[in-house]
Amino acid sequence: MKFLVGLLLLSLNVIASADDMMQPAIESQLATKSLLLDITNVNNEFMVAVGERGHIVRATTTDSWQQMSVPTRHTLTSVTFADSKHGWAVGHGALILHTNDGGFTWHVQQYLPETQKPLLDISFRNNQEGVAVGAYGMFFRTTDGGQNWQQEFHVSLLPQEDFDYLQELKKEDEAAYLDERSSILPHFNRFYIDGRTSYLAGEFGLLAKSQDFGKTWQRLDDIYKGSFYDISRTQAGNLLAVGLRGNVFRSLTNGTPWQHIATNHTALINDILLAGEQHILLVGNNGVMLKSSDDGQSFSALVQDDGKALMAACLFRNSVVVASEAGIKVMQVKL
Numbered sequence: 001m002k003f004l005v006g007l008l009l010l011s012l013n014v015i016a017s018a019d020d021m022m023q024p025a026i027e028s029q030l031a032t033k034s035l036l037l038d039i040t041n042v043n044n045e046f047m048v049a050v051g052e053r054g055h056i057v058r059a060t061t062t063d064s065w066q067q068m069s070v071p072t073r074h075t076l077t078s079v080t081f082a083d084s085k086h087g088w089a090v091g092h093g094a095l096i097l098h099t100n101d102g103g104f105t106w107h108v109q110q111y112l113p114e115t116q117k118p119l120l121d122i123s124f125r126n127n128q129e130g131v132a133v134g135a136y137g138m139f140f141r142t143t144d145g146g147q148n149w150q151q152e153f154h155v156s157l158l159p160q161e162d163f164d165y166l167q168e169l170k171k172e173d174e175a176a177y178l179d180e181r182s183s184i185l186p187h188f189n190r191f192y193i194d195g196r197t198s199y200l201a202g203e204f205g206l207l208a209k210s211q212d213f214g215k216t217w218q219r220l221d222d223i224y225k226g227s228f229y230d231i232s233r234t235q236a237g238n239l240l241a242v243g244l245r246g247n248v249f250r251s252l253t254n255g256t257p258w259q260h261i262a263t264n265h266t267a268l269i270n271d272i273l274l275a276g277e278q279h280i281l282l283v284g285n286n287g288v289m290l291k292s293s294d295d296g297q298s299f300s301a302l303v304q305d306d307g308k309a310l311m312a313a314c315l316f317r318n319s320v321v322v323a324s325e326a327g328i329k330v331m332q333v334k335l
Contacts, residue, residue, distance in 0.1 A: 018093070018113040020073070021072060021073050021092075022072050022108075023072075024069070024070065024073075025067075025071075025072060026053065026073070028053075031055045031057055032049075032057050032065045032067075032328045033326060034051060034052055035052040035324075035325055036049045036050065036051035036055065036057070036312075036323035036324060036327055036328065037051045037052075037076065037311050037312065037323060038050050038076075038077060038311065038323055039312050039314050039321060039322070039323035039328075040080060040081060040314055041314040041315065042081045042102070042103070043081075043083070044316065046058060046059060046060045046102065047059050047060075047314060048079050049328060050078070050079045050323075051323065052075045053073050054070045054071075054073045054074055054075075054076060055067065055076070056070050056076065056079070056103065056106065057328070058103045059328075062317075062330045063330075068104055068105070069104070069106065070106050071106060072091070072095060072111075074092040074093055074095050075118070076091035077091050077119065078119070078120060078121045080123055080130075081103075081124075082124040082127040083127055084102055085100055085102050086098075086145065087099045087102070087103055088109075088132075089122070091118060091119060092118045093115065093118075094111070094113075094138060094140070095108070095110065095111050095112075096110040096122070096140070097109065098145075109146040109149065117134060117136055117138055118134055118135055119134035119140075120187065120188065120189055120190075121188070121189065123191045123192070125213060127145055128142075128145045129142070129213065130142050130145075130146065131191050131198075131213070131214050133188035133189075133191045133200070134187070136184075136185055136187060137153070137184070137186065137188060138151070138188070139151065139154060139188065139214070153181060154185070157185060157186075157208055157219065158185065159204075162184055166180065166181065186204045186206050187202050187227070188200055188201075188202045188203075188206075189227065189228065190202070190230050190231060192231050192232060193213075194232075194233045197210070198210040198213055198214050199231045199239075200214070200231075201228035201229065201230060204226075205224045205225050207219070207221075207228060207231060208220060209254075209255060220255040221256055221257065221258065223249055223258045224247060224249065226244035226245065228241050228242065228243040229242060229243050229268070229270050229271070230242050230243075230270065230271050230272045231272075232272040232274065234274065234280060234295050234296055235277055235278065238252050239251040239254065239255055240280070242282055243268070243269060244268050245266045245267075245268065246264075246266045246284070247263075247269070248263055248282070248296070248299070249261065250296045261298070263299050263301075264301070265290065265301060267284040267285040269284040269288075270283055270285070270309070270312060271283050271310075271313055273313040273315060274315075275315050275320065275333070276335050279291060281313060281333065282299065283310035283313045284309070284310060285309040285310075287303050287306060287308055288304075288310070289301070289302040289310060289333070290302070302331075302333065304329075306326065308324050308326040309324060309325040310324050310325075310329070311323045311324055311325070313331075319331075
């Protein structure tokens with residue numbers, strides 16, 4: 001959903017010039033009620049959420065949200081922190097923002113408007129080594145805290161038939177090969193770190209894992225042709241992957257095989273939240289929240305009356321806080 005919403009907003013953003021979009025975000029009392037696409041709990045000290053028009057909001061309690069100073073009006077799609085000071089956010093135009101003061105101020109580390117593509121997720125395993133991923137297989141890596149970002153192309157994430165086609169094209173027409181390479185990979189929606197293992201979830205049923213922080217990849221079994229939007233290891237150590245039309249898959253064996261879990265809902269699922277030691281929450285479109293207390297074997301529904309899309313969630317001091325189509329929501333969930 002982040003990408004689907006992102007495409008809509010991107011079509012509006014490209015109407016404006018790159019210079020217009022790289023003006024400071026307009027301060028608005030409605031920032032916490034606008035479309036927010038991601039949220040994170042930073043060491044249970046504070047929360048940060050990001051969204052449309054370059055909005056970044058920060059809070060130390062569930063009702064103390066304030067808009068931060070941001071040097072862009074581009075839509076921001078994802079945010080992460082390596083520690084209480086160092087954080088990053090990504091968005092349209094392959095934009096990467098950085099903060100070194102706990103999210104109060106932000107500056108640009110990368111901006112590539114000529115790509116006309118959004119970055120969709122960012123993850124750091126310490127305050128130096130990070131990865132940002134996005135539309136059409138965009139993949140950037142830093143080893144110096146974002147002072148420099150290097151683009152990578154991971155041909156191993158292509159289906160075999162696309163890999164063979166690309167290799168033939170390279171032999172025949174180098175220019176056509178380079179052009180095709182820029183758009184042949186699927187959208188990368190989520191980069192997830194679990195200890196020494198990294199996972200990637202994306203378009204066309206892409207699930208892959210890496211043992212070297214995304215330098216090399218092993219594709220997991222093709223179990224579904226639709227897009228995946230999140231993947232996570234459960235509290236019990238099993239894997240969950242979620243995506244379009246309420247699809248949830250669970251694996252007890254690190255990705256081989258997978259079991260399809262019935263949810264009785266067809267809303268796109270955007271995000272997985274591990275809530276405490278036992279509960280798993282899934283948030284999605286149409287106001288759908290799904291809750292499991294048995295390690296993802298079954299889910300019950302908690303549907304919001306307003307039907308607004310729930311984009312991402314975090315647990316903050318025993319409260320479930322959601323970034324949504326209607327801004328920040330504090331959900332009443334029994335945990």
